[in-house]
Amino acid sequence: MALTEDTVRWLVKMGISIAPIFFTLIALLATVLVYCYAPYWAVRRVPGPPPIPLVGHLPLLAKYGPDVFSILAKRYGSIFRFHMGRQPLVIIADPELCKEVGIKKFKDVPNRSIPSPILASPLHRKGLFFTRDTRWSTMRNTIISLYQPSHLASQVPTMQSVMDSLTANLPNSEHEDIVFSNHSLKMATDIIGQSAFGFDFGLSKQHSLSNSMNCGEGSDDIDDEVSDFIKQHIYSTTTLKMDLSGSFSIILGLLLPIFQEPFRQILKRMPWTIDYKVYQTNLKLTRRLDEIVEKRSSNRDDRIQSKDFLSLILNARESQKTAKDLFTSDYISALAYEHLLAGSATTSFTLSTILYLVAGHPEVEKKLVKEIDDFGPHDLMPTAHDLQNKFPYIDQIIKEAMRFYTVSPLVARETSREVEIGGYVLPKGTWVWLALGVLAKDPKHFPEPHKFKPERFDPNCEEEKQRHPYANIPFGIGPRACIGMKFAIQELRLALVHLYQRYTFRHSPNMEKPLAFDYGIVLNFKHGVKLRVKKRTS
Numbered sequence: 001m002a003l004t005e006d007t008v009r010w011l012v013k014m015g016i017s018i019a020p021i022f023f024t025l026i027a028l029l030a031t032v033l034v035y036c037y038a039p040y041w042a043v044r045r046v047p048g049p050p051p052i053p054l055v056g057h058l059p060l061l062a063k064y065g066p067d068v069f070s071i072l073a074k075r076y077g078s079i080f081r082f083h084m085g086r087q088p089l090v091i092i093a094d095p096e097l098c099k100e101v102g103i104k105k106f107k108d109v110p111n112r113s114i115p116s117p118i119l120a121s122p123l124h125r126k127g128l129f130f131t132r133d134t135r136w137s138t139m140r141n142t143i144i145s146l147y148q149p150s151h152l153a154s155q156v157p158t159m160q161s162v163m164d165s166l167t168a169n170l171p172n173s174e175h176e177d178i179v180f181s182n183h184s185l186k187m188a189t190d191i192i193g194q195s196a197f198g199f200d201f202g203l204s205k206q207h208s209l210s211n212s213m214n215c216g217e218g219s220d221d222i223d224d225e226v227s228d229f230i231k232q233h234i235y236s237t238t239t240l241k242m243d244l245s246g247s248f249s250i251i252l253g254l255l256l257p258i259f260q261e262p263f264r265q266i267l268k269r270m271p272w273t274i275d276y277k278v279y280q281t282n283l284k285l286t287r288r289l290d291e292i293v294e295k296r297s298s299n300r301d302d303r304i305q306s307k308d309f310l311s312l313i314l315n316a317r318e319s320q321k322t323a324k325d326l327f328t329s330d331y332i333s334a335l336a337y338e339h340l341l342a343g344s345a346t347t348s349f350t351l352s353t354i355l356y357l358v359a360g361h362p363e364v365e366k367k368l369v370k371e372i373d374d375f376g377p378h379d380l381m382p383t384a385h386d387l388q389n390k391f392p393y394i395d396q397i398i399k400e401a402m403r404f405y406t407v408s409p410l411v412a413r414e415t416s417r418e419v420e421i422g423g424y425v426l427p428k429g430t431w432v433w434l435a436l437g438v439l440a441k442d443p444k445h446f447p448e449p450h451k452f453k454p455e456r457f458d459p460n461c462e463e464e465k466q467r468h469p470y471a472n473i474p475f476g477i478g479p480r481a482c483i484g485m486k487f488a489i490q491e492l493r494l495a496l497v498h499l500y501q502r503y504t505f506r507h508s509p510n511m512e513k514p515l516a517f518d519y520g521i522v523l524n525f526k527h528g529v530k531l532r533v534k535k536r537t538s
């Protein structure tokens, strides 16, 4: 509203000078502008589309989904700016630059940036993924021994028994749809439950859980403790959104981070808000995990015999001084929970995409089935050694499917000091994200990138020989790469042998084409993967 002459005269009469009001307003405006634009200013030289105040490029993410990064890479090159709300990200979309960030300059970029959904969740922050600097390296060095080949080999029978339960529950009819992604999530959760906690969730044995696994809210017929835990776990994970569809405090964290924590503190007390529900769920999960840790800590005799992740960390805590200081019970809970989180959604997504892709490519299915039949009779269980050496085509299929649908298309890192990357000087605290999904679809490294061709990963193929070694890095790169990679690959190989010894799969006519995705902390299916199962004769 403009100040009229009368108002000015009235203000003067009342002894109120306009100047202080005017300057206060200007100062306020300047503060807001500085707050909004300070992070942008620090990386303004890196090319990118002009950001919209506050929301940045989130509307582009909403419009194009994760494909937006390939579109921007085409326009702006292999290093560009993308604004996740107020926060600018420097996106790296070139294998050589990924090597520079992930390996050569790892000392300058050793940590992950913490996005707003995670900031609000201590349970997620205390795992390996988001711990920082020396705490991270000491934690990682202690638990890396759990991923040695001998330990992985001991997990094969456990994996196999869960897969037996899964296949016992698949229908016999070729005319019935199964939401395979639900089955594979149950399978992966059961496997990781046993290897992380030594605990059998028994989901693969239960037919009735299939729908609740997907929606996260659960259905009424599931009321026992285990199902409750799983429901909470899935709710807690699926509400971690990267776009503007999360809770109010998460949205604030993207737009005006300064207000996120105060608002979360208020909203978590209001029962009708998503923040309340997320808080309550995380509280219950944390309590449940603390109970599990407590129980296992006190049961020393059982624990010494056990080979699960939780027992092994607790044993290490007893025998090593560093581990004792480091692994307080809150960190142990977070680490064990992180295993459940990191090991279930990613692996089950990948297995579902493999079945979906193979079902649409009969020539690939034929070669796969032949490799499996050549291995031996259909009830022969492969050992860890067999899995590693006798199924080269399965490995090509896994690599190609992970390239085709990259479950974790972005990997978050943050600079710890000023560093030069790709010709740009980036100040301390810059969020540098590696765009694995863009690399995987770059025709320079993968001719005809939208075709599913496992043979492109055949070691004798020219394309494979000439490709940059870091063009396909679905498990990340360098010292901070996925710690569970070998575990996941062993599980995927075994699941494929087990399934195709018994079945082949076809697309359901009720499935959307192309597959639709949700973008949370990892990629997820919007409507699941629906398939039809055909039993094989032995």
Ligand code: HEM
Residues within 6 Å of the ligand: 102, 128, 129, 130, 140, 338, 339, 342, 343, 344, 346, 347, 350, 407, 408, 411, 412, 474, 475, 476, 477, 478, 479, 480, 481, 482, 483, 484, 485, 487, 488
């Ligand atoms: C197909 C399955 C999986 C995929 C595609 C995957 C992908 C990834 C990616 C891309 C990262 C980030 C790497 C980086 O920053 O360079 C990561 C980190 C991590 N993953 Fe996985 N992962 C999978 C399975 C698993 C499993 C089974 C576990 C646990 C048993 C696991 C535990 C972790 C942990 C703890 C980290 C953090 C490592 C650190 O910061 O030191 N992942 N994963």
